[in-house]
Amino acid sequence: MSADYYTSMIKPMLEGAQMTILLFLIAIVVSIPLGFVLTLAVKSSSKPIAWLAHTYIYVMRGTPLLLQLLVICFGLPMLPVVGEYLVLDRFTAACVGFVLNYAAYFAEIFRGGLISIDKGQYEASQVLGFNKWQTTTRIILPQMFRVVLPSVANESITLIKDTALLYAVAVPELLHFAQTAVNRDFTIMPFFIAAIIYLIMTLLLTLLFKWLERKFKFE
Structure with a gap:
């Protein structure tokens, strides 16, 4: 295969x-x-709000992202009365689906981070005369960020791989063009090239989070 072919394919x-x-x-x-x-809602003193947040997280984490994308893209417009107002272009619908799904996962990550903070930190803040806002922004959140950063990094890498699901809702992303080239040219090479591009993206993301971890003294 010539260089021109690879250029036209890539x-x-x-x-x-x-x-x-x-x-x-x-x-x-x-x-x-x-x-x-969502994490704050789960920890809310209002039981209805906490229950709704728990239910949302359970549903979004307990059902496949692909199913959620299909419902948003093709299911919502079929609803009676309101369906015509819920018609979104494919990319917008995919963005909505990914945001709603990953928000639930990040909520659980942040909840775990907050749980890991020793209660003595709150007591020490009160002794120092900090109000609730100061305690949260100056003491709790910085510590929580350090704790959850590795998990956020892992979830972010998963997210960039999950974007391949756009192929299932006919959004022309990387895998779509790779599959098109495979079908057209009867060669598996486009899949290998797509894999290399994904690996490069995940490598760059990994290096970014490694830098953040060093910056916050994880290493």
Whole structure:
């Protein structure tokens, strides 16, 4: 196979990778703060709010992400009365699905981080005269961030691999163009190239989180 062939094959795959990265960035930027809000809801003194948050997390973590994407893309528009208002373009629907799903996972990660903070930290904050907001922002959250960072890194790497599910809802991402090239040229090489691109993305993400871990003195 000539260099021109590889160039013509890799170019659309790199364009698909841009869609993959865009979805990843949107999902991370939105789902992490939403996950923290869910964590606060779970710990709320209001039982209905805590119950709703627990139920949401259970449902989103207990059902496949692919099923959730299919429901959002194709199921919601079929609902009577309101269905016509829930029609989203495929990429927007996929973003919604990824954000809602990963927010539940990040919520559990943050909850575990908060549980790991010794209760003496809260008592010491009261002795120092900190109010609840100061205790949370200056003492609890920085410690929680250090604790959860490795888990957040692992979940983020999983997220960038899960973006391949866009293929199932007809969003033209990296795997879509790889499959198109395989079907067109009857060669498995595009799959290997797609794997290399995924490995490069996950490597860069891993290096980023390793740097963050060193910055916060994990190593």
